[in-house]
Amino acid sequence: MFKGSFTALITPFKDGKIDDGAFARLVDRQIEQGTNGLVVCGTTGESATMTVEEREHVIGLCVKTAAGRIPVIAGTGTNDTAKTIEATARAKTLGADAALVVTPYYNKPSQEGLYRHFKAVHDAVDLPIVLYNVPGRTGVNLAIENIERLAKLPRIAGIKDATPDLLRPIQIRRVVPESFSVLSGEDATIVAFLAHGGDGCISVTANVAPKECADLHKAWARKDWAEVARLRDSLLDLHLAMFVESNPCPVKYAASLQGFGDGSLRLPLCEISDASKQAVRNAMKAVLGE
Secondary structure, three states: OOOEEEEEOOOOEEOOEEOHHHHHHHHHHHHHOOOOEEEEOOOOOOHHHOOHHHHHHHHHHHHHHHOOOOOEEEEOOOOOHHHHHHHHHHHHHOOOOEEEEEOOOOOOOOHHHHHHHHHHHHHHOOOOEEEEEOHHHHOOOOOHHHHHHHOOOOOEEEEEEOOOOOOHHHHHHHHOOOOOEEEEOOHHHHHHHHHOOOOEEEEOHHHOOHHHHHHHHHHHHOOOHHHHHHHHHHHHHHHHHOOOOOOOHHHHHHHHHOOOOOOOOOOOOOOOOHHHHHHHHHHHHHHHOO
């Protein structure tokens, strides 16, 4: 089971190119500070504006740098089932431990279409799949009944549910096997998500606060409720700052302040406003002392 604090890694850039050195240092830092797993080439990694070759390069670099110390989940989802199968097969070849497969965006498939999409990927590639439900970006919401149906397939290993609806983890937990990982995609509500049956979080904030995010999950596991509450409250301003504008724009700026890339993004994303930069700096100073 995928459990605990997983980081949705940024892809650091330098002069418009992938900064391999910064990326490898980011991965090492995550592992050293207690992160339980890595997600590469997801939304936060800007996979939408990377070439196929770039995505494969970053997945390979992540797997090589992690060197089996913690699991690597590779984002392989697209709105084309055939292309998703190709990307997932390549991620397996590159050594990823699982694939994060987003619900197809823009097309707006029916629930039956969503089921057939995920089943086709499942049937074509011998690799665990984590479903990725993020209706705020894709325009479709994976129904609980569909998650129940998909969870019966042996290699559908879990779900990243990126919605603020805290009924969802309870509803999902009730209809899936115990071994099925129920992961949040919403940093700010993670404690409530865990209390409602969740297993962990694929976190944006963990890019810049890996220890604090990992420590919260460790405190939860040992039932240290006072420490859970302290970290929940302490991290809130940073969670909010990471979404003061569209993800990953704020977190790339924050990571650049820590020396991971130059903070640049690829159009149509662009750097955050001066006011947002100040909000990010204030939160980092308050939470991390930076």
